[in-house]
Amino acid sequence: xxxxxxxxxxxxxxxxxxxxxxxxxxxxxxxxxxxxxxxxxxxxxxxxxxxxxxxxxxxxxxxxxxxxxxxxxxxxxxxxxxxxxxxxxxxxxxxxxxxxxxxxxxxxxxxxxx
Amino acid sequence: xxxxxxxxxxxxxxxxxxxxxxxxxxxxxxxxxxxxxxxxxxxxxxxxxxxxxxxxxxxxxxxxxxxxxxxxxxxxxxxxxxxxxxxxxxxxxxxxxxxxxxxxxxxxxxxxxx
Numbered sequence: 447x448x449x450x451x452x453x454x455x456x457x458x459x460x461x462x463x464x465x466x467x468x469x470x471x472x473x474x475x476x477x478x479x480x481x482x483x484x485x486x487x488x489x490x491x492x493x494x495x496x497x498x499x500x501x502x503x504x505x506x507x508x509x510x511x512x513x514x515x516x517x518x519x520x521x522x523x524x525x526x527x528x529x530x531x532x533x534x535x536x537x538x539x540x541x542x543x544x545x546x547x548x549x550x551x552x553x554x555x556x557x558x559x560x
Numbered sequence: 561x562x563x564x565x566x567x568x569x570x571x572x573x574x575x576x577x578x579x580x581x582x583x584x585x586x587x588x589x590x591x592x593x594x595x596x597x598x599x600x601x602x603x604x605x606x607x608x609x610x611x612x613x614x615x616x617x618x619x620x621x622x623x624x625x626x627x628x629x630x631x632x633x634x635x636x637x638x639x640x641x642x643x644x645x646x647x648x649x650x651x652x653x654x655x656x657x658x659x660x661x662x663x664x665x666x667x668x669x670x671x672x673x674x
Binding site (some may be wrong): 450481486487488489490491494504536538548549550551552553554 | 568594596601602605649665666
């Protein structure tokens with residue numbers, strides 16, 4: 447099993463450009479998450495999807511949109527990138543049916559907005 | 561402990577010593593806690609978890625202690641090895657909700673000196 451995969455690994459954008467970060471998991475998990483991690487800080491939740499067909503805002507949703515394409519895939523879109531969105535983005539998945547479950551993380555996408 | 565701004569608290573230990581990493585969590589209603597390890601350039605990796613109805617849990621070379629009275633969590637690593645060098649995050653899951661939403665601390669950098 448590949449676990450959680452993310453593409454691309456690195457990306458440089460200019461201010462105002464748009465892009466979509468892709469995430470897929472092969473663990474048959476119900477829940478998927480997008481986080482951002484800024485230097486010297488913990489992970490902050492952007493959006494999550496408790497199950498296929500549902501999405502909800504997390505702590506820092508402004509400037510982002512998400513799509514839960516199917517049970518495996520959860521994408522994050524930046525419609526008009528800003529320098530403040532320079533960060534490392536992590537996708538995670540977990541079995542959200544029960545409360546007591548870890549989340550499994552992908553390797554991250556390092557995004558720089560100039 | 562918790563960090564402010566860009567500076568992670570750092571714990572420097574000698575190889576073979578025991579390490580204790582501390583975390584103060586914020587929500588007295590949280591009922592599930594996880595420790596993650598993040599190596600440079602990688603996504604967070606699960607180490608150990610504990611539910612709020614426990615005050616101690618042991619894994620391989622690691623022990624997590626939970627003190628709900630003062631909202632404090634600690635991770636003890638026995639016989640610390642160079643491969644343990646990483647940033648360690650605690651995360652809490654506030655009680656309730658249909659999905660496993662985690663709130664992450666800002667992390668502690670563990671530096672193991674050979």
